[in-house]
Amino acid sequence: MTERVPILRIGEVLLVSIQVDLDDQTVMNLQEDLAEQIVARSARGVVIDITAVEIVDSFVGRMLATIAAISRMLDAETVVVGMRPAVAITLVELGLSLGGVRTALDLEKGLALLGRSNAGRA
Amino acid sequence: MVAKQDGSARLLKLLSTGEQDLAAQWITQVSAGLAGRISRAELDRELNELFTALVEALRAGGQDAHGEELSELRALLTELSRNRARQGFTPSETALSVFALKHVLEPVLEGGTKDDVLAYLRLSRLLDDLGLFTIETYTRAREEIIAAQADQLLELSTPVVKLWDGVIAVPLVGTLDSARTQVVMEKLLQALVDTGSEQAIIDITGVPAVDTQVAQHLLKTIVAARLMGAECTVSGIRPQIAQTIVALGIEFGDIVTKASLADALQLALKKAGVEMISPAGGRR
Amino acid sequence: MPIVANDDVVRVRRLARELAQRCKLSLVDQTKFITAASELARNTLVYGGGGVVRVGLVRGNGRLGALAVFEDSGPGIPDIDLALTDGWTSGGGLGLGLSGARRLVDEFALDTEVGRGTTVTLVKWAR
Numbered sequence A: 001m002t003e004r005v006p007i008l009r010i011g012e013v014l015l016v017s018i019q020v021d022l023d024d025q026t027v028m029n030l031q032e033d034l035a036e037q038i039v040a041r042s043a044r045g046v047v048i049d050i051t052a053v054e055i056v057d058s059f060v061g062r063m064l065a066t067i068a069a070i071s072r073m074l075d076a077e078t079v080v081v082g083m084r085p086a087v088a089i090t091l092v093e094l095g096l097s098l099g100g101v102r103t104a105l106d107l108e109k110g111l112a113l114l115g116r117s118n119a120g121r122a
Numbered sequence B: 001m002v003a004k005q006d007g008s009a010r011l012l013k014l015l016s017t018g019e020q021d022l023a024a025q026w027i028t029q030v031s032a033g034l035a036g037r038i039s040r041a042e043l044d045r046e047l048n049e050l051f052t053a054l055v056e057a058l059r060a061g062g063q064d065a066h067g068e069e070l071s072e073l074r075a076l077l078t079e080l081s082r083n084r085a086r087q088g089f090t091p092s093e094t095a096l097s098v099f100a101l102k103h104v105l106e107p108v109l110e111g112g113t114k115d116d117v118l119a120y121l122r123l124s125r126l127l128d129d130l131g132l133f134t135i136e137t138y139t140r141a142r143e144e145i146i147a148a149q150a151d152q153l154l155e156l157s158t159p160v161v162k163l164w165d166g167v168i169a170v171p172l173v174g175t176l177d178s179a180r181t182q183v184v185m186e187k188l189l190q191a192l193v194d195t196g197s198e199q200a201i202i203d204i205t206g207v208p209a210v211d212t213q214v215a216q217h218l219l220k221t222i223v224a225a226r227l228m229g230a231e232c233t234v235s236g237i238r239p240q241i242a243q244t245i246v247a248l249g250i251e252f253g254d255i256v257t258k259a260s261l262a263d264a265l266q267l268a269l270k271k272a273g274v275e276m277i278s279p280a281g282g283r284r
Numbered sequence C: 001m002p003i004v005a006n007d008d009v010v011r012v013r014r015l016a017r018e019l020a021q022r023c024k025l026s027l028v029d030q031t032k033f034i035t036a037a038s039e040l041a042r043n044t045l046v047y048g049g050g051g052v053v054r055v056g057l058v059r060g061n062g063r064l065g066a067l068a069v070f071e072d073s074g075p076g077i078p079d080i081d082l083a084l085t086d087g088w089t090s091g092g093g094l095g096l097g098l099s100g101a102r103r104l105v106d107e108f109a110l111d112t113e114v115g116r117g118t119t120v121t122l123v124k125w126a127r
Helices: A024-040 A058-073 A085-094 A107-121 B002-016 B019-033 B040-059 B068-087 B091-109 B114-156 B178-195 B212-228 B239-248 B261-271 C008-022 C027-046 C097-104
Strands: A007-010 A013-017 A045-049 A077-081 A102-104 B161-164 B167-173 B199-206 B231-235 B256-258 C051-060 C063-072 C107-113 C117-125
Touching: A007 A024, A013 A024, A013 A107, A024 A058, A045 A058, A045 A107, A058 A077, A058 A085, A058 C027, A077 A107, A085 B178, A085 B212, A085 C027, A085 C097, A102 A107, A102 B212, B002 B040, B002 B091, B002 B114, B019 B040, B019 B091, B040 B068, B040 B091, B068 B091, B068 B114, B091 B114, B161 B261, B167 B178, B167 B261, B178 B199, B178 B212, B199 B212, B199 B261, B212 B231, B212 B239, B231 B261, B256 B261, C008 C027, C008 C051, C008 C063, C027 C051, C027 C063, C027 C097, C027 C117, C051 C117, C097 C107, C097 C117
Parallel strands: A013 A045, A045 A077, A077 A102, B167 B199, B199 B231, B231 B256
Antiparallel strands: A007 A013, B161 B167, C051 C063, C063 C117, C107 C117
16 A cells, blocks of 8 residues: 655645655655646645655655656756755765755755745746 | 781781871872872872771781772772872872882881881782782773773864854864764764754864865765755865865865865855944945 | 565665664664665565565674675676666666665675576674
8 A cells, every 4th residue: 555645735835744664656656746736736846854754765866856857847946855964974875966956954944945046036 | 817817916016116107208208209299288198098098907907908908998099099090190100109108117127026027028018919909900090091082082073063053163183084084974964953054164274184085075075965955165275285186186066165264154154144244334 | 575566665674774773883874774775675676576685683893784685586687897887777767776785885795697686785884
């Protein structure tokens, strides 16, 4: 039974908070759901909160980069927030730099970052 | 048992010949050996306690340095040895406190009876054992100190300091090896989370040399910090280190480097949105 | 433990985490070991057509280590050097699974024969 990660909406921003250990199918579903929701709700930004995530392997890493690229095509900025130090060190060692993905230390700073870049665009 | 009691009694008699005198001479002798690095009053207290404990132990019939009767004396000696080790005295200077008592007792031999000489020899053997005990304790204390220092060094050598709201720095001092760099890396990244800082400065003014490995570790730390949403500036790159880095062909890419910590701080503050205004009203 | 379905990858991660904690690896080393196990579990599933993983504690040089052995009887790897090159992939991935996993652990052994299968052994030592 594959779970679906809930997508919340705050104003023009979609918020995804990952709380479970993701299997590959859930990751794929999330990618599809987000693409649909960005268009359906005309979102300008996506925040993916991975504070609770203990492991980001190359599959999840690729998903984050793909979501960022897809949302950019749909005119929305993606910010990944709350990456743990151990996860960051592991990703660097793995050789994954998540090019094109914007990051912030926590949810608050991520939302502020989106606010600034959206104000710049308007 | 009777013989033992008897033996102790003789030793006791040896010590009680002008008890005050003996203790005073002892203290003078030890004091001379330590060249005044411990105050006379402190030495007075220490040695008088030792003397009393020795007399008490002999009175209780103890003649064995490791026997139960001497446990009080050993406790006092342990404290003395530990203090000496901590204050930086040599092992000889520490053992002197015990051996000096033998010297002070030597005059007893002159014109003493055969029993006096035997008693002196027996006491001398006891004091030798106690002297060795002092050195053993001293060595153990020194080892503990060294182990504690090694631990502290790893901790102390990598402090993460908060310079401003949202700005932290690690001043690196000394040679970086792979184990230390890993500690630095983890501490810096954890500090970013704990303080919610988006700006970090890695100051390498105190690093004597940068090789490929160290540069590699620095780069990884900076990339990891970026993944977490923070920016790093490297400061304090000395001319010869800049030359080495270029000569080794290490790409620093788009990593911001500044000559001094002050420059790096100014940049970090600007990025953190802090505006500096000098008292004259002009802006920097 | 067999690796035959998608959510077995998650189960391998859980197994690797338990082992890493029993081995008293530091938090960063735990994360590295679990991530490497996750990469290899997916490789076993996707390229090896399923297989098994065995885990355990090992002792060497007075240190404790976490060990994981991934075994499949899939097609095998024709060119090991190429498979261990960053960015090279035969299956549409990022090409970081094998090469990345090797960087995350202390010991890495790859044993493969075309047509017979692949065995990958990982060890991460406690400090």
